Amino acid sequence: MSSKPFDSASPLEPIPIDASLTLVPRVRLTLTVHPANPSHTSSVDDWQLKKALLDFLRSSLAAPLSVPDGDLELRRVKDVRKRRRDEPVGHGSLVIRDLGFLKGSRGSRAAAEEEEGGEEGVRVLEEKYADWKRYLVEKMNGMDLVLGGVKFVLSAEMPVSDSFEGMRKEWEEFYAFGNRGNSRGGRQEPDTIVLRGLPSRWFAEPRVSSKPSMLVTHTIFSTFGSIRNISVADDDDFGRERDEDTDGLVSGLHCKIVVQFEKHRDFHNAMKALCGRSLEKQGSRLRADYEVSWDKDGFFRNSRSETQEKSSRMTSLASGPYRSEVPKHISRYSPERTRPKRFRE
Template sequence: MPAAAALRPTEPLPLPSGLSLTPRLKLILTFFRADLTIRPLDEWQLKSALLTFLRDPPLSLPLLPDSDLSVRRLPNLQKRRREEPVASGALHVRDLSLLRPRKGDSEAEEMTPEQEEEKYFEWRSSLVEKLEGIELNLEGVKFRMTIEIPPSEDFRTMKKSWEDFYSSELLNSRNPVRKIARRPDTIIVRGVPSRWFAETRVSSKPSTLVTHTIFSALGKIRTLNIANDDELEAKEDGANKELISGLNCKVWVQFESYDDFHDAMKALCGRSLEKDRG
C-alpha cells in the first residue's frame, strides 16, 4: 500500500529526488473598501496591518513569515465600482504543529487518522470564520476582507464534485452501452520547476524516468507524460516579455486504479511540493 493511503492531514510525505509534499493551509483573500474614502490603496500598509492581526491574539500565528502572505492591488481601481474588490492575495499557514499529537499525550497519540482529519477540518473552519469579514484600518481608511478555500485545496469538495459529475453523466447517457460507472484516474500537475524532475548533473530538462519514480510513491502508474508549461508562465507574467521556455513543466499522471488516484489526490490537496535545500 502506498504511503499516501495512510497519510495523516498534518504529516509530510517524503518523495524521491529530494522532494516532499509538505502540509499547509492556503487561503484566497479578497479586499473591498469599507468606507467612502477614495484614497489610493497602499499594498505594503495593507499587508503589514494583516500580518499584525494574524500574529496577535486571538489568532496568534507567530511563525508566519512575511513571504507566506501576498497582497496585490487590482488594476484600474479608478474604474471600479465601490462594491468591487480593490485587492487580492493569498495566505499560506505552514505551522500546523498545534494539530499534531504531542509525545506523552496518550489521548492524542491514540487518535485515528480519521479523528485527526476531523480535528484539522474543525481548526480550518474556525480559522476561516475568524478571518471572514474582518476590517483593517489603515490610518483611517477601512478595508473589509473576505476569505475562501480554493476548490483545489479542499479534498472533500473536490471528491464530491467528481462523484456528482460522473453520476450525472451516467444518468444522462442514453446509450445502454455507456451505462457503466466511470471514475477519474488522471492528475495534472502544473507549474513545477523542470529541474526538479531532471537527472542530476545530466540535464535541466525533466526526465520521464525521474518523474515516474517520484510519482510512483503516490501509486501505481499506467501512463505518464511531461511537457513545458510555457502557457502558465505567460499567464502569470502578465507582460509581453520574452519568456524563457522550459523553466516549468506540466505532468500528466494516469494511475492504474481509482484507489491510487484517490489517495494521490488526497495527498496532493493541502500540501506544497517542495525541494530539500540540502
C-alpha cells in the same frame, strides 16, 4: 511501493515521495481586498495591509500564528480608477506552514493512537484539522481593515483544489450526474491527476537538461501506484494567469504534469497525499505551492483522438487528389508519352 502509507498518513505528516522530494503540509488561503465604499478610487497600501494581517494572525486567533513575510503575498491593483465598482483593489495569498500546535492540543488517547499509527487517531486529527481550517476562514473572511483612514473589507477563502474532501465530493457528483468518465466499462471513476506550477528543474535529469524528463517524472509518481499514461510539458502561462504583473516572467520555470493511474484507488490515495501540501526538495529553500486537480475533460482520450484524426487526414491526403500512383495514359517506364522508335537491324 504500496499505497497504504499514503492512505493512512496523518494530514500533518510529511510524505516522502522520492529520495529528494517530500510533500509537506500547509494551509493556503486566497485573499481579496475590496473598499467598503465601492466608489473609492485610492489604491490600498500593501505594506500597511500586510502589517495589519500579520498582527491579526499573531494576536486575534485562539492559537497565535507567526507567519514569515514571504508566506503572505499581497498585490494591489495598478490603476484603481480603471477598475469596476465590484472589482477588488488588492489580492494575494496566505500560506501557513507551522501546524505543529494542532498535534499538541488533542487528547492523550488520540495522540497516542496516532503515534502508533492508529486509524482512530488519524481520523480525529483530520476532523480537528478540518475544523481549524473552517475557523480560520470564518475569522478572516469579512474582516474590516482601516488603512490610512480608509475602510476596506477582506475576503478569504480556501481553494477547492486544497480540499481533498471538497474535490472528492465534486468528482462523485460529476460522475453521478454527468454520466461520463475515463474508465472503461463498469462504474465510472476518475483516474487522472493534473498538477500545475511545479518547478521544471526538479523533474529534470541532473546535469543533462533543465527541461522536465518523462522518465524522471514517471519514476517519481509511480511511487503512488501503476501508471497508464503520463504527460509532461512546460507551463509558461501558470504565473501569468495568477498575476497580471508578470510581463517579464522567464519561460520554462514551471511544468504541467498529467498522470493517469491504472487503478482509481491509486488515484484516490495520490490525491489525498497531494492536496493541502507543498513540494519540498532536499537542499533547496524553495517550497513549491503547486495546484492540483483531477481531469474532467478526458485529457489522454482527447489526445489519442487528435492523433488518430491527424493520422486519418494524412492517409486521406495520400489517397486523395494527390495520389502518387502513375497515370494510366503514361508509360510506366517512359517519362513522356512518345512513339517508340524503330531501328533497322
